[in-house]
Amino acid sequence: MSYSADETKFMEYWEQNRDKQKKVLNQLMLGLPLGILFAMPIIVNFLLGRFWYKRADAVGLSQFNPMVLIVAALLIAVFTALLNRRFRWEKLEQQYLELKAREKKG
Numbered sequence: 001m002s003y004s005a006d007e008t009k010f011m012e013y014w015e016q017n018r019d020k021q022k023k024v025l026n027q028l029m030l031g032l033p034l035g036i037l038f039a040m041p042i043i044v045n046f047l048l049g050r051f052w053y054k055r056a057d058a059v060g061l062s063q064f065n066p067m068v069l070i071v072a073a074l075l076i077a078v079f080t081a082l083l084n085r086r087f088r089w090e091k092l093e094q095q096y097l098e099l100k101a102r103e104k105k106g
Contacts, residue, residue, distance in 0.1 A: 006098055014096045021089055024082070031081030037078045039073040 003011070008044060046069060 027085035031085040035077035035081035039077040
């Protein structure tokens with residue numbers, strides 16, 4: 001069975017890069033921009049909240065520990081980054097395995 005040009009390129013690429021892209025550190029570095037994109041609105045909302053509701057700002061700051069917000073935003077960013085890249089890796093691996101199975105059949 002013959003593959004299209006795109007399928008051949010994908011198989012060559014994936015055979016060379018699949019182990020590298022499975023590493024957690026690599027997934028974290030590649031997915032972190034998306035993770036930060038998810039975490040930034042939380043911090044921005046907190047910082048802008050002091051302008052639109054003064055009473056909540058006064059109460060919130062009296063009971064606020066900024067480290068909690070920083071840790072929460074960091075955890076959200078890391079979780080989103082890893083989840084996104086793991087899902088992408090699994091999708092590409094599934095595609096690769098399907099092409100390999102098709103190769104064995106035909």
